[in-house]
Amino acid sequence: MKKLVVIGGGINGAGIARDAALRGWKVTLLEKNDFCSGTSWASSKLIHGGLRYLEHWEFGLVRESLREREILLRIHPYNIQPLHILLSVYRYSPHWLTTLRFGMKLYEFLSTNSSLPLHETFTPKQLNAIEPGLDQRKLQGGIAYWDAQCPYPERLVLANLHSAEENGANIFNYHQVIRLTKKDDRIQSVIAKDLIHGQEKEFQCDFVINAAGPWIDEMVNPNEIPSRPMIGGTRGSHIVVPRFADGPRHAIYSNARLDGRPFFILPWLNYYLIGTTDVRHQDSLDELSPSFSEIDYLITETNHCFPAAEINRHSILFSFSGVRPLPYSGKKNPGAITRRHIIMDHAKKDGIANLISLVGGKLTTFRHAAKLCVDSAENKTAGHVTACSTAGNPLWGGEMEHFESFVTYTFSEAHRRWSIDEITFRYLVTLYGTHFKDVLEVADLHPGGFEKICSHGIDLKAQVIYAVKHEWAKTLTDVMFRRMPVGMNTSLGMDACEIIGDIMGGEWGWNEKKKRNEIDGYKNYVTRRLLSHQN
Numbered sequence: 001m002k003k004l005v006v007i008g009g010g011i012n013g014a015g016i017a018r019d020a021a022l023r024g025w026k027v028t029l030l031e032k033n034d035f036c037s038g039t040s041w042a043s044s045k046l047i048h049g050g051l052r053y054l055e056h057w058e059f060g061l062v063r064e065s066l067r068e069r070e071i072l073l074r075i076h077p078y079n080i081q082p083l084h085i086l087l088s089v090y091r092y093s094p095h096w097l098t099t100l101r102f103g104m105k106l107y108e109f110l111s112t113n114s115s116l117p118l119h120e121t122f123t124p125k126q127l128n129a130i131e132p133g134l135d136q137r138k139l140q141g142g143i144a145y146w147d148a149q150c151p152y153p154e155r156l157v158l159a160n161l162h163s164a165e166e167n168g169a170n171i172f173n174y175h176q177v178i179r180l181t182k183k184d185d186r187i188q189s190v191i192a193k194d195l196i197h198g199q200e201k202e203f204q205c206d207f208v209i210n211a212a213g214p215w216i217d218e219m220v221n222p223n224e225i226p227s228r229p230m231i232g233g234t235r236g237s238h239i240v241v242p243r244f245a246d247g248p249r250h251a252i253y254s255n256a257r258l259d260g261r262p263f264f265i266l267p268w269l270n271y272y273l274i275g276t277t278d279v280r281h282q283d284s285l286d287e288l289s290p291s292f293s294e295i296d297y298l299i300t301e302t303n304h305c306f307p308a309a310e311i312n313r314h315s316i317l318f319s320f321s322g323v324r325p326l327p328y329s330g331k332k333n334p335g336a337i338t339r340r341h342i343i344m345d346h347a348k349k350d351g352i353a354n355l356i357s358l359v360g361g362k363l364t365t366f367r368h369a370a371k372l373c374v375d376s377a378e379n380k381t382a383g384h385v386t387a388c389s390t391a392g393n394p395l396w397g398g399e400m401e402h403f404e405s406f407v408t409y410t411f412s413e414a415h416r417r418w419s420i421d422e423i424t425f426r427y428l429v430t431l432y433g434t435h436f437k438d439v440l441e442v443a444d445l446h447p448g449g450f451e452k453i454c455s456h457g458i459d460l461k462a463q464v465i466y467a468v469k470h471e472w473a474k475t476l477t478d479v480m481f482r483r484m485p486v487g488m489n490t491s492l493g494m495d496a497c498e499i500i501g502d503i504m505g506g507e508w509g510w511n512e513k514k515k516r517n518e519i520d521g522y523k524n525y526v527t528r529r530l531l532s533h534q535n
């Protein structure tokens, strides 16, 4: 069995681990932090073709993304749902309505196998009827079309990791790759530091795939500054605000008045997710937060689009930033840099025969990018490629035809067995798919497992135990942000961290001091990463 080491536990690393494990590789995945704590966490959560890429003539990327959208709707139906988007067009918009109608036809033409409805065009008067809060001044009209949304990318990453593990992969978080040991032109092993226990570990390998997102340049020669970097990342920021009066009833896609850039107001959880910006980023990749000018830009554009919103910095529940791992492209305008993924072969670039790096790519296209990476690894080690099966097999928990019918048909049995109410049941299926049962079985075995964690959400105490026992959760922050969305409730999890600390402490044997450290670490994370707009 050939050994593959995957560096990075974002969406791309997780997708590669799943694909390679399904093809019979012995996979080890190493993530320095927690899974989905990098860029994949900070995205707009759209599973989309990327309408705007058409203006850069990226037809291949749009076609690929639309095909992947359809596959993901099928293999991960509980956490990827169709999203109805209203594109509002103003006289100051960079494109006229007629151009956009043509673009929309092309978009639909490129999505040949789409199961989603076709677009509709609206006059300003019709728009006013369906979106009364939308600014009507200088409005040319609008187009309503369909894409998709993945409300919990963290769970999409976990679904890939579960699937990889079921097929024999070894998955490690808090393992930072610090060195690659080489002999001649080959990497022999990958050295990682276990950041929880402090020791170094060596992982033998036949091949290495570097999927460290914006960090990929650090992996190849960790102590050298690359002469020509692979990545030229740009920072994108979002703000999250509670739903406001006369706010959007659809997802809104518009162009910012200030600079014509694409601008989204998306319904997400019980909030609006508003983004995004696109600015060159040359500072730390590990401590990201939006600048005040990004925050003010997003506030101003929201108030332009929905004049009754009147949001300000105090309206923001939380804000966050991520760095797009875009290919290095000198001084090019950030918006024009391709969102395609590129596989960098280090045999050509650095004389290393068994290493490739994945540069760029989108959340939407991770499955196909993973396929191409594993194809390349197979070609370079065996000279031929075995069949990829990730498009045909449901992702972990996705063994259902359709989310709504699954909920309808399964609820009565679940209610009979566990006396669970429908809202909680639906919520558990959204997070765990068919594995909701595993969580409820954990609840059966633990006194208090069916109790809610706090009054701000519907998460159960059993989910914490499940996260620790079955989902690699090590810290309080892992559980609260990346196993379940307790940290994103209206109190940002402040009323839940004691209880979760107690449950985790019981599982891990934490003493009071360790528990306090975890709670302080969580609060500190929230302040630094989500509330920087308040400083």
Ligand SMILES: Cc1cc2nc3c(=O)[nH]c(=O)nc-3n(C[C@H](O)[C@H](O)[C@H](O)COP(=O)(O)OP(=O)(O)OC[C@H]3O[C@@H](n4cnc5c(N)ncnc54)[C@H](O)[C@@H]3O)c2cc1C
Residues within 6 Å of the ligand: 007, 008, 009, 010, 011, 012, 013, 030, 031, 032, 033, 034, 035, 036, 037, 038, 039, 040, 041, 042, 043, 044, 045, 046, 047, 048, 175, 176, 177, 178, 211, 212, 213, 214, 215, 235, 236, 237, 276, 321, 322, 323, 324, 325, 360, 361, 362, 363, 364, 365
């Ligand atoms: C603002 C914004 C909005 C976006 N919106 C969308 C969208 O709506 N739809 C869409 O399709 N795409 C979107 N994207 C793009 C998408 O989010 C990214 O392309 C994708 O998440 C990249 O995933 P990744 O796995 O390559 O990187 P990451 O998620 O960053 O994962 C890389 C991982 O490598 C780990 N790592 C780094 N160094 C080491 C080391 N030494 N050892 C071990 N591990 C290491 C990191 O901790 C990290 O977890 C958006 C991006 C941004 C920034």
